[in-house]
Amino acid sequence: MPYLPLRVLVLEDHLFQRSVAVSLLRQLGCHEVLEASNGAEALAILAATGPVDVALCDLQMEGMDGVEFIQRAGGSGQLGAIIIGSGLPCDVRRAVGQMGQSLGLRMLGEVGKPLQAEALGPLLTACLNPLPVELSPLASTGVASEASVRRGLLDQQLEGWYQPKFDLRTGEALGAEVLVRWNHPIKGVLSPAVFLPTVERCGLLDELLFTLMHQALTLQWQARSQGVSLNVAFNLHASQLSNPQLTSQVKQILAQYQTPGCSVTFELTESGLLEVPAVCLENLVRLRMMGCQLSIDDFGAGFSSLQRLCQLPFNEIKLDAEFVRGLAHEPRCSAVISSTLALGHTLGMAVVVEGIETAEQQQALVELGCTQGQGYWHARPMPGADLLRWLQRNDGALGQMGGSQ
Template sequence: MSGFPLRVLVLEDHSFQRLLAVSMLRQLGCSEVFEAADGAQALALLQEVGPVDIALCDLRMEGMDGLEFLQRVGDTRQVGSVILCSSLSADVRRSVRQIISLLGLEFLGDVGKPLCMEALQALLKKRLHAPATRCSPPPVPEVVQENEIRRALQAGQLQPYYQPKFDLGTGQVRGVEVLARWEHPSKGVLSPAAFMPLLERCGLLNELLFEQMEQALNLQRQVQSQGHALNMAFNLQAAQLANDELAPRIKALLTRHAAFGAGLTFELTESGLLQAPQTSIKNLVRLRMMGCCLAIDDFGAGFSSLQRLCVLPFTEIKLDAEFVRALRHEPRCQAAIASTLALGRALDMSVVIEGIETEEQRQQLLRLGCITGQGYLCARPMSGGQLLHWLGQQRICA
């Protein structure tokens, strides 16, 4: 059996289980295998032998438990990747996986108990062929100055990009979400993370929104001339919604373009609506009176979803992409998606599932009764010209 040039630490308090894990790793040809009976021993061992590539980690044990150990190594960067090996219930292990991710550690997999050599070997191969990148800190967006972002707005460098929403059964495009991208003259295309926080701090969100809407409504008219009816969805922040001038400006824009409100959707994250002031609610009602659709975005990622759905006049639920990512191996996520679809039907609201990237996910969602989705399986965000060409080619993702 070919070996793995990997240093592995086994953290397991049960002596037989620890012996079994060490034996399997050595049989699989790991270059160095270390063992510890609790977290404190493991930390002391790492001080002696240095960092390891993988920690094969139990969770519940006497002394320092596996969770505390992971917290410590998340700070010291002495472990590259983590494999969970625990008999705790699936829901507890799922929560620990979230913690591992938040700690900046790479999660390789969950082998459960009893330990299986084939499963362990597959994860070692995964680590070997896709080395962890977590040891390098994530890139920090470059600091952008206010005068630079203002010049970019004036020069038209902040451009709308369009990501389709599609019918999961037929592949037909049902609409697009309008996203901001900075076409920087020297740095290339920058994502919103590089500039949106500054735009919000400088009070420039509305300037960006209305510039996007001008271009998107012109594009919508071009798309209509090609025989496509395309709803345009724009993201709104809570601060914008609290502005008395928002709805009147949108109404004036629609009038100037001879466009209908029914062709627009405004997406709002539920986290921004925890305490919607009176002005915000009035703006939502006025947008609905104009015929616009309202979507609650990243549904399931906040804390007041059901209350917001009952109080505010939403017409669409956008389910957070995290549910789709866990769809294959998390029965609870399947149940959450099915329940959201049922809730949408009961409230007469459409449901859009975000983050669909594979054909397997599409098929699973169809079986659950989902109709509309969004994600890289259909298309990535694209410029207006690219969208026109894409639609002209009648590109179908089903």
Template sequence: MPTLPLRVLVLEDHTFQRSVAVSMLQALGCQEVFEASDGAQALAVLEAVGQVDIALCDLQMEGMDGLEFLQRVGASGQVKSVIISSSLSADLCRAVHQMVTLLGLELLGDVGKPLDAQVLHDLLKKALAKPVSQQPPISASPLASEDAVREALAQRQLKAWYQPKFNLQTGEVCGVEVLCRWQHPTRGIIPPAVFMPVLERCGLLDELLFCQIDEALTLQTSARAQGFVLNIAFNLQASQLANSDLTAAIRHILVSHAAPGSSLTFELTESGLLEAPATSLESLVRLRMMGCRLSIDDFGAGFSSLQRLCQLPFNEIKLDADFVRNLEHEPRCRAAISSTLALGETLGMAVVIEGIETDAQRLQLLGLGCTQGQGYWYARPMAGDDFLAWLHRRNDREVSDQ
């Protein structure tokens, strides 16, 4: 058996099972194997021997248990990755897996109990095939200055980009979401994380929204003249609903473009709507009275209130992308998607699935009864001219295939 360049810490309170784990790891060729009977002892071991590549961790034990141990080492860098060794039920294991990921640790997998040598061997190979001792993450881009963002807004450098929504079965475009990119004259395309928090802090979100609606309705008119009918969706923060002039300004832009309200959708994340005040509800009602569609974005990512969902005048649900990412391996995600589809049908609300990245996901969603989706499998966000060109290329392919 070749030597594996891995340092492993075994955290197990049962003496015999700990001995078995240590012997198995040594037999599999691990270079160094350390052991501890509870979390406190494991922390002391780490203090003495330094960083380890893997913690093979039981969860239930006397003293400091595995959960508290993982919380302690999550931000310390003392443990690079984790293998869970537990006899917990499948739903609890899934929750622990999520916790480990949120703590910033790499989860190699679950070896179960009693230990299976082949499963353990495969997880060790996984650690070597995808080393966790990677370069430190690149720090997040610093926020732009307020003056720079104000100038960018005044100079119309904050451009609308478009990502299509599509019919999962036919591939037909059934709408488009407007996103924002900063088209800097010297730095190129700047992502929204650099400037959106500044816009929000400075109370400039409404000004950006009105510019985007104006720009997008111009594109919508061009697309309609070329035979493409598009509903255009905009992201709206719940805090913007408190502006009593919001709906009047949107109505004015619609009139200036001779566009009906039904050509627009406004997407709001659910988290800001759970305690929506009366002024916010008035804005939502006015938008619907103008004919606009309202969509709850990232549904399921927060603490959804079904009561509020029934009270608020929404007619579309956009299901959070995490449900699609975990669709293949998480039965509960399949159940959540199916339940949301049934809820949407009962409430008369369309359901759009976000984050579709593979054809396998699309086919699984079709099997569950999904009809509308959005994601990189179909198209990435594009600038306006690129989007129109993309529509033409797609239409030309469909004509040539007939």
């Protein structure tokens, strides 16, 4: 019998189905299996016996249902992860999964009824795998102070990390998104969750952007000397568009490195574009007039109108990774991707799909007609020196390196 060092709590009000779930989890090798008939009973078990690694949670139950249980337990620290086991439609299960994520819970996925070992086993195994380091907010570190962030900027400790974008058909690297990490001299490499809230609160976004531009354009020049032409993409917060000096400062930096605007992209998240004052629109127009590319990031994750997409001078759409994650089991995700590709084609905009993590997702996207993508299947974010070595080592055959970084 396999062995999984997991403590699992089953929430299911139907006695027979609960017995089936408990038996199946034991067959799969789970170390300890607890059971509850509703959310209130589950909370009492957690209070009495301590946290569990996984909760296998039904949604419709008498008394406290699964939705309320997830809300109540979300901030307790008693749940390592949740698997939704329900006979409700998959779109309802998926919505509950998103709710759990917004509460800070690790949602491993959802399974229908009757439970199947083939579906449940891989989710339990995934629970044993730690989250990637770059996605962990290093909560023990807390949010950095203004003084420490200013010192980090002054000492050039905030560094660009680079995640390539690819032609999904040929594997060619088309460019790289510039992310940011704090290379702290004592605490090591810190996630943006540690310092970006402070950067935003203290009005340091422009200073950070210009620091990253100097680093990335130096790297771009080095890549060009290796015979690689690489577009670099910077994340731009919507609030920065209210700075009337933004475009003139960008223009000065581009001139300093003799870099044409067409080799630079600025990515703005959809959620920040609900209202765009005149000065912001002017900055967008001026960036395009300089030849810079404009990308609307996390498309589909917010609620901005399609009218805004038509009004603003973007020429690239980056489709939110959530649609790729649901591609294998949610037909609506496939429909959204296909529709976005058609929309991009009609508007003359490139479409980049984010969050590609498996060969199956890559193949499915190619079959849907996707041509550009980004994700861990191709490459994880890496420091600039590593990117240069990686480009040189792979020498154009980049698509064959899926998942190697």
